[in-house]
Amino acid sequence: MREHGMSVARRRLFGGAVALAALAATRRETAAAAPRTFLRPPEWYRFRFGEFEITVVGDGDLDLGDPAGGFPGHPKDDLTALLREHFLPTDKLVLPQNCFVLNTGRQLVLFDTGVGYTRPFGPNTGMLLANLRAAGIRPEEIxxxxxxxxxxxxxxxxxGGDGKPNFPNAQVFISKADFDYWTDEARASAAGWVGTFVQGARRNLLPVRDRLTFAEDGKEVVPGVVAVAAPGHTVGHTAxxxxxxxxxxxxxxxxxxxxxxxxxRPLIEFAFDTDPKQSAQTRLRLLRQIARERTFxxxxxxPFPGVGHVAAEGEGFAWHALPWGVDL
Ligand SMILES: [Zn+2]
Structure with a gap:
């Protein structure tokens, strides 16, 4: 009787074919059919928040260079130690930009708009519109x-580059203090980054002046969204x-x-703060409240998508990112 219906010779032949197939598969693995692109995928993420839906849409990363440049009054050794401790690059500070689209069921509300078409921080920025499209959101729907x-x-x-609003049907909200400060013509010729910021704010805010409403502390801007004054980083900075x-x-x-x-280091002073001391105090106060009340x-x-919780830890706070797929 032949073992399992297969002769010894056939089994040898079959075994050889299996070995050859395995070898061919190994070769394929070392010559991938698809080339490596190293391209970033579209940057958007979506989750549920109560009755609302929130879509995070990236505008790309701001490379601010040497971390010490961002915090000129702080010991460089401490910055390096903090970054090393968290396995982050110590030679450059990279800040992602997360814009948020809140869908309340009645309205689509976009929070902040990125650096725009001039891409002053390089080709990996100014990606909001492309990423919105990738997320299936059309600018005219905002x-x-x-x-x-x-x-x-x-x-x-x-x-946009054509001088027209990127979000043609949107009402725009910002605090009056910030509108007045950053569109002040007298400040447009200021030396350094302040003058550049003012020129850009004028280019972006003045054309929508007729559809602009000032956000006021404690008051609703749209149903479900209330302005919270958080001054210091700028005079009218608002959460x-x-x-x-x-x-x-x-x-x-x-x-x-x-x-x-x-x-x-919540009391650290940031180079781009209008009033660094007030900014630090506001940060400490609001972060304490957020941690205590377990605010999302x-x-x-x-880091993208920039959603999670802040917990009190030691003299400061710790960030706990919301895991992928978790709704609230
Ligand atoms: Zn910023």
Missing amino acids: DAVVCSHGHIDHVWGII YAIQSGNRVAMFIGDLAHHQVIMLR VLSYHF
Whole structure:
């Protein structure tokens, strides 16, 4: 009787064919059919927040160079140690930009607009419109553009290269203090970055002046969204509390730019703050409140998608990112 219906000779032949197939598969693995592109995938993420839906849409990364340049009054050794401890590059500070689209069921509300078409921070920025399209959101569907403050990476995406609004049907919200400060003609000729920021704010905010409403502390901008004054980074810097049922989320804008440096050292002074001391006090006060009340945080500059919670830890705070796929 032949073992399992197969002769010894056939089994040898079959075994040889299997070995050859295995060898061919190994060769294929070392010559991938698809080339490596090293391209970033479209940057958007979506989750549920109570009755609302939130889509995070990236505008790309701001490379600020040497971390010490961002915090001139702080010991460089401490910055390096903090970054090393969290396995982050110590030679450059990179800040992602997370814009948020809140869908309340009635309205689409965009929080902040990135650096816009001029891409002043290089080709890996100014990606909001492309990423919105990737997420299936058309710019003309946006009902409100809500701005935290008047800086380059927050309002320069309001107007396109053709001089027309990127979000043609949107009402625009910003604090009066920031509108007045960053569109002040007298400041447009200021030396250094302040003059550049003012010129860009004028280019982006003045053309939508007739559809602009000032966000006021404690008042609703659109149903479900209340302005929360958070001054210091700029004179009228504003966070926004988003409420669905008994859940509260806070879009913190630039209350903290970095999930390690500015949470572990909340009183640190940032180079781009209009009033660094007031900014630090506002940061400490609001972060304490957010941690105590377990408020869900939407952060503009924390690692994409910039959503999670802040907990008190030691003298400062720790960031706990919301895991992929978790709804609130
Ligand atoms: Zn910013």
